[in-house]
Each structure stands twice: as structure tokens, then as C-alpha cells.
Amino acid sequence: MYQALLTRKYLTSKVMPVLAMLAVTLSVGTVLVTWSVMGGFLETLLSTGRKLVGDVTVTWPTIGFAHYDDLIERLEADPEIEGAAPIIETFGLVTFPDDSVRFAQFKGVEGESFARVTGYDDSLWWRPLDEPTAKDSEAQDPRLGDETGYTDTQGRERRWGWDQLLRDGMTLTDEGRPAAVIGIAAGGFSRRTSAGIYVPQAAIQRGAAGGATTLYEFLPHSDVTISVVPIDSTGRPRGEFGLSTQTVPVANEFFTGLYEADSQAVLVNLDLLQEMLDMDEARRVEAGAGGAVVNPETGELELRGFEDMGIDPERVTSVLVRGKSASSREQAVALKSRVEEIYASFAADHAGEVPSPERIFVLTWREINATMIAAVEKETGLVLFVFGLVCFTTVFLVLAIFWSMVSEKTKDIGILRSVGASTLGVAWLWLRYGVAIGVVGSGLGTLGAWAVIANINEIHEWLGNDFGPWLSKVLTSVSSMFGGGKIEVNLIIWDPAVYAFTTIPTDMDWVKVSVVVSMGVLTCLLGAALPAYRAGRMDPVKALRFE
Amino acid sequence: MSEATTNIIEARNLRKTYRMGRVRVNVLKGVDLSVREGEWLCVLGASGSGKSTMLHLLGGLDRPDRAGADGGGPGSITYGGKDLRKISAGELNRYRNREVGFVFQFYHLLPELRVLENVTIGAMIRHGRFGYRGAAKREAIDSARELLTAFGLADRLRHRPTELSGGERQRVAIARALVNRPRILLADEPTGNLDRVTGESIIETLAETRERLGLTVVMVTHDERIAARAERVVRLRDGVLARDGFAGAATAGGA
Numbered sequence: 191m192y193q194a195l196l197t198r199k200y201l202t203s204k205v206m207p208v209l210a211m212l213a214v215t216l217s218v219g220t221v222l223v224t225w226s227v228m229g230g231f232l233e234t235l236l237s238t239g240r241k242l243v244g245d246v247t248v249t250w251p252t253i254g255f256a257h258y259d260d261l262i263e264r265l266e267a268d269p270e271i272e273g274a275a276p277i278i279e280t281f282g283l284v285t286f287p288d289d290s291v292r293f294a295q296f297k298g299v300e301g302e303s304f305a306r307v308t309g310y311d312d313s314l315w316w317r318p319l320d321e322p323t324a325k326d327s328e329a330q331d332p333r334l335g336d337e338t339g340y341t342d343t344q345g346r347e348r349r350w351g352w353d354q355l356l357r358d359g360m361t362l363t364d365e366g367r368p369a370a371v372i373g374i375a376a377g378g379f380s381r382r383t384s385a386g387i388y389v390p391q392a393a394i395q396r397g398a399a400g401g402a403t404t405l406y407e408f409l410p411h412s413d414v415t416i417s418v419v420p421i422d423s424t425g426r427p428r429g430e431f432g433l434s435t436q437t438v439p440v441a442n443e444f445f446t447g448l449y450e451a452d453s454q455a456v457l458v459n460l461d462l463l464q465e466m467l468d469m470d471e472a473r474r475v476e477a478g479a480g481g482a483v484v485n486p487e488t489g490e491l492e493l494r495g496f497e498d499m500g501i502d503p504e505r506v507t508s509v510l511v512r513g514k515s516a517s518s519r520e521q522a523v524a525l526k527s528r529v530e531e532i533y534a535s536f537a538a539d540h541a542g543e544v545p546s547p548e549r550i551f552v553l554t555w556r557e558i559n560a561t562m563i564a565a566v567e568k569e570t571g572l573v574l575f576v577f578g579l580v581c582f583t584t585v586f587l588v589l590a591i592f593w594s595m596v597s598e599k600t601k602d603i604g605i606l607r608s609v610g611a612s613t614l615g616v617a618w619l620w621l622r623y624g625v626a627i628g629v630v631g632s633g634l635g636t637l638g639a640w641a642v643i644a645n646i647n648e649i650h651e652w653l654g655n656d657f658g659p660w661l662s663k664v665l666t667s668v669s670s671m672f673g674g675g676k677i678e679v680n681l682i683i684w685d686p687a688v689y690a691f692t693t694i695p696t697d698m699d700w701v702k703v704s705v706v707v708s709m710g711v712l713t714c715l716l717g718a719a720l721p722a723y724r725a726g727r728m729d730p731v732k733a734l735r736f737e
Numbered sequence: 738m739s740e741a742t743t744n745i746i747e748a749r750n751l752r753k754t755y756r757m758g759r760v761r762v763n764v765l766k767g768v769d770l771s772v773r774e775g776e777w778l779c780v781l782g783a784s785g786s787g788k789s790t791m792l793h794l795l796g797g798l799d800r801p802d803r804a805g806a807d808g809g810g811p812g813s814i815t816y817g818g819k820d821l822r823k824i825s826a827g828e829l830n831r832y833r834n835r836e837v838g839f840v841f842q843f844y845h846l847l848p849e850l851r852v853l854e855n856v857t858i859g860a861m862i863r864h865g866r867f868g869y870r871g872a873a874k875r876e877a878i879d880s881a882r883e884l885l886t887a888f889g890l891a892d893r894l895r896h897r898p899t900e901l902s903g904g905e906r907q908r909v910a911i912a913r914a915l916v917n918r919p920r921i922l923l924a925d926e927p928t929g930n931l932d933r934v935t936g937e938s939i940i941e942t943l944a945e946t947r948e949r950l951g952l953t954v955v956m957v958t959h960d961e962r963i964a965a966r967a968e969r970v971v972r973l974r975d976g977v978l979a980r981d982g983f984a985g986a987a988t989a990g991g992a
Contacts, residue, residue, distance in 0.1 A: 191864065191866050191869040194866075195850070195854060195858075196847070196850075199849035199850060203849050601845065602847055604845070605845045605846075605847060606847075607833075608796070608798055608833065608841075609834060609858055609859040609862055609913065610830050610831065610833045610834020610835070611862050612826070612827065729799075730798050731793050731798055731799045734798075734841065734845065
């Protein structure tokens with residue numbers, strides 16, 4: 191009882207415990223803000239990473255597998271499954287209008303089914319926009335107008351409506367022609383600004399003799415050339431020079447926020463890619479003794495002596511599956527098991543024509559992105575470890591402050607012992623005092639962190655737009671007094687030109703708060719332990735004589 | 738003045754040695770002392786004679802040496818049939834809390850606590866974390882109020898020690914020592930930090946309280962005039978009990 195009374199009195203009458211409390215408040219607040227921002231970063235990364243993949247993927251890479259329509263039908267009949275979509279994934283080259291050639295990851299998709307199982311429709315960048323985005327305070331986003339247009343290098347005026355671009359992106363066609371939708375960072379024809387928007391920019395066309403021409407091109411509705419290597423149903427590349435090349439228009443560009451996808455992925459109309467990769471439906475023949483013979487009656491070339499082996503059905507490399515609820519790790523794993531069961535029955539009905547259930551790859555989106563997720567989780571862990579280590583110094587701060595307070599309160603300890611307080615009772619007084627400082631400090635730190643997290647974007651804006659320039663001005667004035675030059679202080683840490691997110695993502699929950707608050711209290715308890723032991727062991731007579 | 742019949746506390750062959758760096762200082766060199774129940778005993782002695790040490794030993798605040806440096810046997814302090822040297826730390830805490838009350842020269846009040854809180858601190862310790870509530874708490878507060886009112890401090894209950902005069906602080910210290918109704922009051926130079934008039938009023942307060950509560954008082958002082966108020970006076974000189982007798986005799990043969 192007396193411990194509670196003295197704890198309260200010491201807390202309200204001394205400056206030193208306020209300092210210890212402040213240290214705990216800062217530590218708890220810092221760790222919570224860091225953890226919340228890193229957690230938000232991870233969550234945002236995961237959700238953006240899922241924009242172009244489903245919850246579960248059935249994959250037979252390179253060669254692909256047939257009868258996928260049947261598999262999709264079976265999957266979509268399951269009550270737990272929202273939808274399924276065929277997709278071809280392969281690698282190749284893309285040649286842009288400035289003649290630059292880039293390595294690309296091609297995805298052959300059907301716009302409608304692909305949008306049903308992924309966030310594809312949301313990722314299409316060029317679309318009508320009613321309101322400026324969060325950071326576009328000057329409303330410079332080209333999408334805010336009724337239509338887009340510019341005069342190209344040849345002096346031609348080119349105009350399109352945003353609605354049309356969105357429709358073309360969804361169908362992956364341009365005026366009926368199969369088209370491509372390209373990651374917005376792949377071509378370098380648009381520049382991301384600090385407002386988190388894209389504006390078309392000039393590209394440089396380099397000549398063989400070392401010359402360079404500036405090329406102003408808005409990528410949608412321009413043509414790009416795609417080149418892929420066809421693989422037949424036995425897994426062999428077609429012929430010696432079997433590169434399959436097509437020039438296709440760009441229907442739109444997509445933005446997921448995941449740089450790897452935005453800079454490398456090229457979505458292509460599924461039918462077109464199947465045709466280019468020889469994965470479309472075709473008659474399979476075996477060469478016999480004959481060959482190409484000219485019919486003497488008609489004068490036309492005919493194939494003779496070939497044995498008709500039947501129809502080779504069209505193939506895809508993957509089927510993406512979206513569950514009705516598969517956002518958590520456990521739900522995704524449950525969905526994966528369901529998909530495996532459905533695939534097993536599908537494979538039994540197509541025995542010998544599709545990969546066996548034991549060989550096919552059925553993976554959740556977490557498993558597909560395991561490397562990226564693990565990397566971000568490790569980074570979060572590392573940052574927290576470093577911050578935790580820095581905050582651990584609070585233990586020594588509390589220890590130093592408590593040691594000093596025990597010295598200051600030596601006489602009080604003697605008095606308490608003289609009226610019957612036990613050694614444990616006196617030690618508990620100081621431990622309790624440490625816990626009280628930890629609880630109050632952690633509570634204030636949590637409140638502070640909550641306030642910062644709730645307003646982190648406003649604080650960031652203020653730091654970058656108001657405080658940073660003001661500080662630059664002050665520092666420049668001081669510098670000029672000593673003959674120095676201009677000093678620029680840039681306090682924009684989360685620049686949307688660098689990061690794919692326009693606002694700083696945060697994710698603060700009660701689990702994080704509980705862990706950090708417990709660590710804050712434990713820190714104080716550890717810091718108070720040694721001084722408490724010293725107080726308890728103090729000789730009461732010496733304590734009473736202490737001056 | 739109460740009738741002193743049986744001994745309430747007995748010290749035999751009491752020795753205490755302190756180590757000051759490499760030097761051992763024999764403060765008490767085999768003191769025998771019996772305190773009768775209800776008597777007012779005064780320990781007279783010059784500074785450094787060992788009288789405060791003896792008081793600390795009698796109050797269980799310190800423990801005597803196990804054996805004397807001269808090879809003498811271990812001393813003992815017997816209270817209620819038990820040797821304080823042999824009882825556990827918990828029992829010694831309870832002894833300090835319930836059986837004796839200390840009054841110090843420099844009051845030793847807790848500066849952050851108000852007067853009423855300072856007085857009831859012993860009761861809080863007695864009843865523990867969960868016991869100091871309801872009737873026990875009410876009883877302790879009533880007892881503290883009663884003592885403080887008797888000492889003329891009824892209007893000072895919410896004051897802090899720094900807001901009181903020296904005499905008032907010492908009265909608060911006496912009230913604190915008595916809140917758990919101990920049988921023995923141990924006073925270490927209770928007037929040593931006060932002017933003469935205030936000191937006399939404190940002695941008067943102690944005398945009245947002792948009379949009212951039937952207390953045994955052991956008081957340490959170097960002031961012969963204060964010693965004259967006691968029923969019996971013993972004189973300590975260089976760690977040895979030099980004289981044991983009635984107050985008049987002690988005063989007559991004083992320094």
C-alpha cells in the first residue's frame with residue numbers, strides 16, 4: 191500500500207522520473223511508428239503484388255497444358271471459387287517506338303477473365319479521372335481532361351478519349367486488332383512525378399552512328415514489336431531460327447506499384463500469344479515418306495505421305511484461381527487444397543493428355559512471391575531489431591536515473607525500514623516505480639505514435655513543403671553570413687517519384703501496440719531492478735545517517 | 738508515573754563493532770541493560786559514547802555482534818521471551834512495526850507525504866497491500882487524527898513537513914511512532930534539533946503521552962536537564978554502562 195502512495199508521490203514531485211518517462215515515451219513511439227510504417231509498406235507491397243496474380247495458380251511452365259477450359263469450368267463450379275482465368279507466361283523481347291529493345295515477361299491473358307481473378311481493371315492507368323489524386327494538388331494529371339492528344343514527331347495530331355483507352359485495355363484490342371498492355375515503367379515514355387502521377391515524356395532515339403533524336407510519343411496506340419520463342423507440345427523450340435515476331439498496337443499501360451511488374455511485364459492478347467507460341471489448336475502430323483509435292487493437275491503444292499495424328503488442343507501455362515475468401519495465409523492454403531482436389535479429378539479424366547496431379551505446380555500467391563515477401567519481412571525485422579537495440583539504451587538511462595534517485599532517497603529508505611518495511615517491500619517500491627514509469631511512458635508513447643501515424647502524411651507534407659524550405663532559407667542565411675553558399679534541406683522522405691505509393695502506408699494494430707508497450711514496461715523493470723536490489727539491501731542505520 | 742515491575746526488554750553483554758575503512762571501532766563493549774515495563778529510562782552520554790547505537794540495537798534496526806572482540810560470548814536482547822538476535826528478518830520487521838516506535842533527532846519525515854500520510858505510513862506497512870482498506874484503514878486514520886489532535890496539529894493534517902516548524906515536525910514524528918500502539922517508544926535526542934522552549938514542550942508531550950498510553954520510554958540524550966525528567970538514568974561512557982540509577986542521582990553526578 192505504501193509503495194503505491196510513494197510511487198504516486200515520487201512520480202508527481204520529481205523531475206528525474208519525468209526524464210525517464212520521456213525516454214520510454216520516445217522509444218515506444220519511435221518503434222511503434224517504425225513498425226507501423228514498415229508493416230504498412232509490407233501490406234501495401236503484398237496487395238500490389240497480388241494485382242496481377244490470383245490467390246492460387248495451377249502451372250505447367252513453358253510447354254503448358256491442354257483442356258484448360260474444362261479445368262476452368264470445374265473450378266468455377268466450386269462454391270469456394272470466385273473465378274479462374276487462363277494465362278500464358280513466357281519471356282521475350284519488346285521493341286519500342288524509339289527502337290529500344292527490352293527484355294520482357296509476357297503474359298497472354300483474356301482481359302475479362304483476367305480482371306475477374308486479379309485486380310487488372312484497377313491497374314489500367316490511362317482512364318477517365320474525375321478528381322485529382324491525393325498529392326496532385328495542382329491537378330496536373332493528364333487523365334483529368336476529356337481526352338488525350340498531342341502532335342507527334344511527324345506533325346500528326348493524335349487524339350483519343352480516356353474511355354476508349356480503358357475499354358481497349360480491358361479487351362486487349364485496338365480497333366479490333368489484338369493488342370498489348372505494357373507496364374508503365376517498361377518503356378520509359380512516361381515519367382512519375384512527385385505528385386504520384388505519370389506524365390508523358392520525350393524519349394531519345396539513338397542512331398547507329400552515335401546520333402540521337404528526341405522522340406515524343408504517347409505509348410497507347412503506338413506500335414511495339416514483340417518477339418517470343420515458340421515451344422511445341424514436346425517442349426522443343428520451333429526450328430533453328432524459330433523466333434516468332436509480331437507488331438502490335440499498345441492498348442493501354444498498367445500500374446501495379448510493384449516495380450518488377452511495372453518495368454518488365456507486357457500483357458498480350460491470349461489468342462495472339464497462343465498463335466505466336468504455337469500453343470493454339472492445330473492438326474498434328476507425323477512425317478512419312480512423302481513431302482511437299484506439286485499437283486500436276488492443279489499446279490498447287492500439296493503435302494503427301496504425312497500421317498494425321500489428330501488435333502493438338504490449345505494450351506496455356508497457367509490457370510489463375512481466385513477464391514471467394516482467400517486473403518489470409520490459412521484461407522489461401524485451404525483454397526490450394528481444394529484446387530489440388532479438383533485438378534486431380536480433371537487429370538483423371540484427361541489421363542495421358544495433361545500433367546499428373548503429382549507433377550503439376552499448384553501454388554498460393556504467397557508461395558509464388560515468397561522471395562519478395564521474405565525479403566521485406568526480413569527488412570522489417572532488421573529495422574525493428576536496430577531500433578529495438580537503440581531503444582534498449584533506455585534500460586541504462588532508467589538504471590542511471592533510478593540509481594541516482596535511490597541515492598537521493600536513501601534517508602526515506604532508512605525511515606521506511608525503521609517503521610517496519612521489509613527489504614522486499616522496499617525493493618518492490620522501486621520496481622513498482624519502474625513499472626509505473628514504464629506504463630505511463632509507454633501509454634504516452636502509444637498515444638504519440640497513434641497521433642503521428644494518423645497524421646503521418648500531413649506531417650510529411652508539412653516537413654517537405656513548409657519546414658524544409660524554411661530551414662533551407664534559415665541555413666542559407668546563416669551560411670551567407672560566413673561566406674557560404676546555398677543550403678538545401680530536402681525533408682521529403684517518401685517521394686512518390688521514387689516509391690510506388692502516393693501516401694505513406696501504415697498498419698498499426700493492437701498486437702503491435704501490446705508487444706511494444708510490454709517491451710517498454712519490461713525495459714523500465716530491467717532498468718529499475720539493480721537500483722531496487724540496492725535499495726532493498728541498504729543498511730537502515732547507515733541510510734538514516736545518510737547526508 | 739507508572740508502576741515499573743517486570744522487565745519488558747533485556748540486553749545482555751551487548752557489543753557492537755563498526756568497521757571504518759581498515760579501522761574497527763568498538764562502539765559498545767558489553768552492555769547489560771534491563772528496561773522495566775512502563776518506565777521512562779534515559780540514556781545519558783556524550784557524542785560517540787554509543788547511546789544511539791544501543792537504541793538502534795534495542796529497536797531491532799541493527800543487530801549486535803555475534804561475539805565480542807575480547808573473546809566474550811554473544812550478547813542478547815530479549816523481548817517477549819525471544820532473542821532479537823535470533824529471530825527472522827520478517828519477525829524483526831514486525832517487531833519494529835508493532836512493538837517499538839522510533840523518534841529521531843532530525844524527525845525523519847517523508848518530505849513528499851502530507852502529515853496524515855506520514856503518520857499512517859506504519860499502519861500501511863502493518864496491514865500490507867491488501868489489508869490496508871475498510872475498517873483497518875479507518876481505524877489507522879482515526880488513530881492518527883486522534884494523536885495529531887492531542888498534539889495540537891488537528892489543522893495541519895494536509896500540510897507537508899516543509900510547511901511545519903521544528904516542534905510540529907517532531908510531534909508528527911511522535912504520532913507516527915505511536916500509530917500502531919507500540920509498547921516501547923525509543924527516542925534518540927528528540928529535542929536535539931530544537932530550541933529550549935520547544936524542546937521542553939516536546940518532552941512535555943512525551944511525558945503526557947507516556948502517562949496516557951502507559952508506554953515504556955527509552956530516551957537517549959546528552960542533556961542533563963531532560964534526563965532529570967526520566968524515572969531512571971543510565972550513563973554510557975566509551976561503550977560501557979557507567980552508572981545505573983534514578984534520575985536525581987544521575988543528575989547529581991553529572992558531567
